[in-house]
Amino acid sequence: MAPVFNYFGIPARGEATRVALAVAGVDFEDKRMSFEEFGASEFKTLPVYQMDGTDYTQSTALLRYAGKLGGTYPECPLVALKVDEIVMIAEDVFINLFSTMGEKDEAKKLEKCQALMAGKVKELLEDITRKVVSNKSSAFCVGDSLTIADITIHAVFATVQTGFLAGIPTTMVEDICPCLKAVDNAVMQHPKVKAYYASKA
Numbered sequence: 001m002a003p004v005f006n007y008f009g010i011p012a013r014g015e016a017t018r019v020a021l022a023v024a025g026v027d028f029e030d031k032r033m034s035f036e037e038f039g040a041s042e043f044k045t046l047p048v049y050q051m052d053g054t055d056y057t058q059s060t061a062l063l064r065y066a067g068k069l070g071g072t073y074p075e076c077p078l079v080a081l082k083v084d085e086i087v088m089i090a091e092d093v094f095i096n097l098f099s100t101m102g103e104k105d106e107a108k109k110l111e112k113c114q115a116l117m118a119g120k121v122k123e124l125l126e127d128i129t130r131k132v133v134s135n136k137s138s139a140f141c142v143g144d145s146l147t148i149a150d151i152t153i154h155a156v157f158a159t160v161q162t163g164f165l166a167g168i169p170t171t172m173v174e175d176i177c178p179c180l181k182a183v184d185n186a187v188m189q190h191p192k193v194k195a196y197y198a199s200k201a
Helices: 012-023 035-039 059-070 077-098 106-118 120-133 148-161 172-176 180-188 191-200
Strands: 004-008 029-033 048-051 054-057
Touching: 004 012, 012 059, 012 077, 012 148, 012 191, 029 035, 054 059, 059 077, 059 148, 077 120, 077 148, 106 120, 120 172, 120 180, 148 172, 148 180, 172 180, 180 191
Parallel strands: 004 029
Antiparallel strands: 004 048, 048 054
16 A cells, blocks of 8 residues: 655645655655644644554654655765755744744734744745855755755745745745745756656646
């Protein structure tokens, strides 16, 4: 039986693992839940990767696992450290962006979004950019081939582009750090990534 990757029907913390699994050639069921379906499910958290009768959780752990399967997580400890840095900074971007979702007052939500885009989120994206531009060998974040760092940057782009984060422009990432678009483009040009999204069209 094929493993099942359970997550919401949005990119967010699930997209990078979906893409990394696809690059690894894993035949998995991509189960996408609504928030209502999640509330009625057995799960206490998402994503959940179900394999051989066992449930596995934690988005970054699952992403690294998928990366190891597909060669997008480096074996060299130092290179892996550079990749992990970017992945975890991107996770901080997600944490800050999602912090606006609980605000019911639209004016306060917009104010908070604007403060994040001018403050913490901007700082985090600029930190990623400094690391990316220091790699002179390719358009990828680290080295000259696709890693989970690139895939995570793509996931940030994909999440913002959906427009489900009220108050956050769909062009936020490239507006703040235009050079990161080259990373997103490099991911989208990967043959297995192209094939994955073609299968979802």
